[in-house]
Amino acid sequence: MAEEPVIRAEGLAVAFNGNTVFRDVTFEVRRGEIFVILGGSGCGKSTLLKALIGLVPLAAGRAFLLGEELAAARDDATRRALLRRIGVMWQSGALFGSMTLAENVELPLEEHTALPRPAREALARAKLGLVGLGDAAARLPAEISGGMAKRAGIARAMALDPPLLFLDEPGAGLDPITSAGLDRLIVDIARDTGTTFVVVTHELQSILAIGDRCIMLDKQARGMIAEGDPRRLREESTHPTVRAFFRREAA
Amino acid sequence: MDGRPDQAGARLALREEEGGRVLAALGWLDMAATARLWPEALRAGRGGGIAVLDLSGLESLDSAGAVMLLTAAPEAEPRGASEPVAAVLARMRRALAAAPAPVKPRTPFHPITAIGRATVGVLRDARSAVAFIGETAVTALRAMARPRLLRLSEVLRHLDEVGTRAFPLTLLLGFLIGVILAYQSSIPLRRFGAEVFVPNLVGISLVRELGPLLAGVVLAGRTGSAFAAELGTMTVNEEVDALRIMGVDATAMLVLPRLLAATLVMPVLALLMNLSGIAGMTLIMATLGYPSAAVESQLQQWLTLTDLMGGLFKAACFGLVIAGIGCRAGLSAGRGPRAVGDAATAAVVGGIVAIVVMDGIFAVLFFRLGI
Ligand SMILES: Nc1ncnc2c1ncn2[C@@H]1O[C@H](COP(=O)(O)OP(=O)(O)OP(=O)(O)O)[C@@H](O)[C@H]1O
Ligand SMILES: [Mg+2]
Numbered sequence: 001m002a003e004e005p006v007i008r009a010e011g012l013a014v015a016f017n018g019n020t021v022f023r024d025v026t027f028e029v030r031r032g033e034i035f036v037i038l039g040g041s042g043c044g045k046s047t048l049l050k051a052l053i054g055l056v057p058l059a060a061g062r063a064f065l066l067g068e069e070l071a072a073a074r075d076d077a078t079r080r081a082l083l084r085r086i087g088v089m090w091q092s093g094a095l096f097g098s099m100t101l102a103e104n105v106e107l108p109l110e111e112h113t114a115l116p117r118p119a120r121e122a123l124a125r126a127k128l129g130l131v132g133l134g135d136a137a138a139r140l141p142a143e144i145s146g147g148m149a150k151r152a153g154i155a156r157a158m159a160l161d162p163p164l165l166f167l168d169e170p171g172a173g174l175d176p177i178t179s180a181g182l183d184r185l186i187v188d189i190a191r192d193t194g195t196t197f198v199v200v201t202h203e204l205q206s207i208l209a210i211g212d213r214c215i216m217l218d219k220q221a222r223g224m225i226a227e228g229d230p231r232r233l234r235e236e237s238t239h240p241t242v243r244a245f246f247r248r249e250a251a
Numbered sequence: 252m253d254g255r256p257d258q259a260g261a262r263l264a265l266r267e268e269e270g271g272r273v274l275a276a277l278g279w280l281d282m283a284a285t286a287r288l289w290p291e292a293l294r295a296g297r298g299g300g301i302a303v304l305d306l307s308g309l310e311s312l313d314s315a316g317a318v319m320l321l322t323a324a325p326e327a328e329p330r331g332a333s334e335p336v337a338a339v340l341a342r343m344r345r346a347l348a349a350a351p352a353p354v355k356p357r358t359p360f361h362p363i364t365a366i367g368r369a370t371v372g373v374l375r376d377a378r379s380a381v382a383f384i385g386e387t388a389v390t391a392l393r394a395m396a397r398p399r400l401l402r403l404s405e406v407l408r409h410l411d412e413v414g415t416r417a418f419p420l421t422l423l424l425g426f427l428i429g430v431i432l433a434y435q436s437s438i439p440l441r442r443f444g445a446e447v448f449v450p451n452l453v454g455i456s457l458v459r460e461l462g463p464l465l466a467g468v469v470l471a472g473r474t475g476s477a478f479a480a481e482l483g484t485m486t487v488n489e490e491v492d493a494l495r496i497m498g499v500d501a502t503a504m505l506v507l508p509r510l511l512a513a514t515l516v517m518p519v520l521a522l523l524m525n526l527s528g529i530a531g532m533t534l535i536m537a538t539l540g541y542p543s544a545a546v547e548s549q550l551q552q553w554l555t556l557t558d559l560m561g562g563l564f565k566a567a568c569f570g571l572v573i574a575g576i577g578c579r580a581g582l583s584a585g586r587g588p589r590a591v592g593d594a595a596t597a598a599v600v601g602g603i604v605a606i607v608v609m610d611g612i613f614a615v616l617f618f619r620l621g622i
């Protein structure tokens with residue numbers, strides 16, 4: 001019996017005020033995979049992420065995460081149990097401004113585990129250390145740079161070791177060395193723990209380095225225009241937009 | 252991670268061997284198990300010098316479990332770990348090494364230092380307030396010479412938000428105040444058979460004092476806070492810096508339209524407050540058996556145009572000051588979301604205190620001038 005996919009999206013469509021952002025988005029993500037969502041700016045990548053986790057209502061289609069449909073979760077306990085197993089890094093960081101970075105990372109631990117306080121503190125410190133922010137644990141979000149906020153967002157998303165992690169443009173605004181370090185961290189975690197990653201990114205190098213599979217959204221097509229292994233797409237795709245994307249050409 | 256059996260089955264075992272003490276971890280060491288085992292692990296570690304971590308019985312390890320083992324036995328040599336377990340342990344070891352435990356600088360509390368710091372803060376604040384007033388005044392003069400600086404569409408937008416949308420609240424408040432004042436003052440006055448003077452009392456206190464003051468409170472609560480929050484958010488998002496760098500006069504674009512709108516609108520609000528208050532009072536007088544003609548003749552006899560104009564002038568001054576305090580609170584906001592809330596609070600509190608103080612000054616002034 002084949003393993004149940006971690007994410008199953010069936011014909012997803014999202015519209016804002018009658019304007020369709022995308023439709024007929026169908027894909028599956030398997031366990032331990034690093035799944036990349038590609039596409040030009042404004043094509044709906046962040047929206048797709050939010051639709052998957054139930055923050056944006058679907059105009060059509062169904063989305064299953066870890067075998068369950070969030071939209072159909074009957075009671076709060078089911079929702080909570082599902083959400084506990086999902087980590088999200090927001091495109092803007094979305095750190096809580098009145099808490100230090102360490103407290104930001106501790107928040108989900110406090111909410112969902114019975115870890116004693118020193119354990120939470122040590123774990124939060126370690127998570128910040130993972131993303132290279134070990135020395136900034138006591139700072140407030142207003143006191144760090146944009147790239148640091150991204151990394152703190154990743155540390156918070158990873159706080160509970162969720163089996164499914166959504167990262168919205170983790171590499172944006174990072175220098176190549178830090179960005180490569182982050183890529184390696186993602187690959188390591190996926191390999192060692194079977195964590196599944198859904199990553200939105202534009203960085204070609206990053207896509208090719210970490211992506212097991214990808215889909216590409218397009219604004220004109222209002223939907224998916226490609227799906228598959230990014231390395232093969234780069235070599236073999238005949239779609240003009242996909243080719244232009246991978247060759248870094250203006251359309 | 253999903254649906255594995257016996258998740259609570261993790262346990263720790265401490266034993267002595269020739270090479271030293273050995274801490275063995277067994278089972279599925281996940282967050283729930285770590286939460287349970289943390290005190291035990293730390294107790295084991297406190298005995299000192301665990302030489303070996305025996306991980307051969309460990310089925311799985313997550314980051315919390317790894318942090319626990321590394322906290323309890325930082326120096327120990329891991330043994331018998333499966334490949335994924337070893338990888339998690341190594342990664343968390345690197346992470347902890349990169350995140351040294353914070354040393355909290357303990358600054359003892361010195362009352363003298365605290366007083367000094369507070370004084371410097373107050374003085375600095377006063378200086379920036381003076382700077383704000385000066386800058387605004389200069390910009391206002393410049394805008395008179397070059398009216399293009401002032402954006403008319405902005406002024407209109409604020410006139411609508413500050414004024415028209417506050418009308419219902421003002422009318423309601425004024426009417427109720429009129430009713431309450433008339434009713435309350437009729438009780439003692441009736442004992443002297445002087446109910447007929449209720450209109451004087453209510454009319455004068457509304458027109459001279461309460462109308463402008465209450466309109467000011469409405470403005471401070473509705474608009475001063477909104478100005479502070481709006482400009483505070485712009486400051487926090489570095490939009491104000493962006494304006495300055497683009498060479499746009501931020502004061503002319505952001506502050507002047509708001510000041511102008513509030514100053515123009517306040518006399519209108521105060522007038523509405525007066526009128527609705529008098530309407531409320533007239534209603535109460537009617538229930539007490541005094542026709543509206545009697546109220547009217549009383550008011551005509553006792554209220555002068557100077558009373559009204561003085562009140563409306565005060566209202567305009569209140570509007571200017573409340574808007575100024577709101578704008579300054581927003582523009583001097585710190586960083587982070589809390590700064591916006593602080594700015595809004597400062598605007599409301601500052602606005603209300605300022606109009607009460609100003610009202611006192613006006614009372615003395617009007618008395619001296621014989622108004
Ligand atoms: N709440 C909303 N209301 C209306 N339209 C929205 C909303 N959120 C997003 N959109 C629209 O949906 C489209 C997709 O937005 P989205 O943020 O998903 O883009 P994106 O692919 O993540 O872009 P980027 O790479 O720049 O982050 C955009 O055209 C945007 O204007
Ligand atoms: Mg986006």
